[in-house]
Amino acid sequence: MNRLLRVYLMDQVTIFNDYVRRKGLKNTSQRLTILEAFLGSKLHFSTEDLYFRLRKDHPKIGYATVHRTLKLFAECGIARELDFGDGQARFEPLNADQHHDHLVCTNCGLIIEFTEPQIEKLQEQVAAQYNFKIERHRHELYGLCSKCTKLS
Amino acid sequence: MNRLLRVYLMDQVTIFNDYVRRKGLKNTSQRLTILEAFLGSKLHFSTEDLYFRLRKDHPKIGYATVHRTLKLFAECGIARELDFGDGQARFEPLNADQHHDHLVCTNCGLIIEFTEPQIEKLQEQVAAQYNFKIERHRHELYGLCSKCTKLS
DNA sequence: GAAGAAATTGAAAATGACAATCAGAAAGCT
DNA sequence: AGCTTTCTGATTGTCATTTTCAATTTCTTC
Known part of the structure; x- marks a missing residue:
């Protein structure tokens, strides 16, 4: 270790x-x-x-x-x-300093993690518009991974 | 009507x-x-x-x-x-031409809809990086609405 | 280190949302 | 109208999760 x-x-x-x-x-x-x-x-x-x-x-x-x-x-x-x-x-x-979200393949179940600080920032802006205080969020993209796209 | x-x-x-x-x-x-x-x-x-x-x-x-x-x-x-x-x-x-996501208040259950085209666009870019084909997505922000923020 | 109060454990049963079943009813084709 | 297929609705089944409860373990206090 x-x-x-x-x-x-x-x-x-x-x-x-x-x-x-x-x-x-x-x-x-x-x-x-x-x-x-x-x-x-x-x-x-x-x-x-x-x-x-x-x-x-x-x-x-x-x-x-x-x-x-x-x-x-x-x-x-x-x-x-x-x-x-x-x-x-x-x-x-989970550790505090790195947040990520997920891509989920609906065919083979593959899960890919992604990070996109700009999305996080835009989220905050949206919440601010409504005086909403975000505690946590869920952001998942469902679809086909590259392997499964080729197969279908 | x-x-x-x-x-x-x-x-x-x-x-x-x-x-x-x-x-x-x-x-x-x-x-x-x-x-x-x-x-x-x-x-x-x-x-x-x-x-x-x-x-x-x-x-x-x-x-x-x-x-x-x-x-x-x-x-x-x-x-x-x-x-x-x-x-x-x-x-x-659901109607095809307007997509929205949700803010969910974890205290009172209030649900607010939001639209943010830039986020959708960034999502597409992320998916493209992985040759991933998005079929649908889920994007929810959980936290406190303005009313519940004041009360707590 | 022992005693007692409080939390934990694990097997089993309960819960609750959703899905499947099936006999009788309804739809829609000819 | 007759016939085939689908649909309905009450019930039952399923499955992940949660609760229950008696026995066990932890941890504080003497």
Whole structure:
């Protein structure tokens, strides 16, 4: 693990620990296990994905606990909950300084991340017009990826 | 009803009728009733909303029929299906020439529509970078409306 | 380090939106 | 009108998610 990654991970862990302390919650071995697996995850996984991945090494951890813990991560800001309209909630590790949105291929399920600061800026302008205070947003482009465009 | 509105409604009805004919479906009194109620709707209603509204004058129309018919409207392009993450699908009448996205107040539920051609354009540019072909998109800004900002 | 209060866990059951089923009714072609 | 196909609506099924609750674990306080 390189230094940058270590710092990045420490941040997430610290945020979580602070949140747990502040809310009077408890630090359990399950939460630590799930946190580690979460931080080591590919992006855009569902509760089920993580649950089955954990089952290999930690067969005692229940689905409900994984689910509750992911919700907790979202609450304390280290996870973002995604919904690509396929009836399954997805999550991704989140760090404050880089925001991105998604392109979703409706044929093969490929997910591409994109960043476009100008769009973010225009969003803010739109919100300002209505005296609206943005807390979060969702911006997803659905369609065909380059591979699937060729095939069809 | 003014002339413009009449023309607009006629368009929606015509699109639906053409779709029904093309697909070998049938024109039933229930579908007509639901279509009328749909076109006369405020925006962003759920299946349940429309079902209960219809029940007053048409107590025989079942929930499943309302649900299937709204899906049909979405299929033929006169409705857009929305999902604001509250676990209920919503619908709005749609006409081809004006696209809009939404601001959603997480406190009072207020929904504001907005149009920002520049964002649409930037979206297209992003997609082009990845040789991605956009079929549809979802862009929602969640936060506090001006009223709720003052109260909190 | 033990005791007690409070939170957590995990299996199971509940919930809730949506989708599927199916027998009877209606539509629309000939 | 007769016949085939689709539609309707009450009910049931499905599936992700949420809740329940008794047993367990954590963490503070002595």
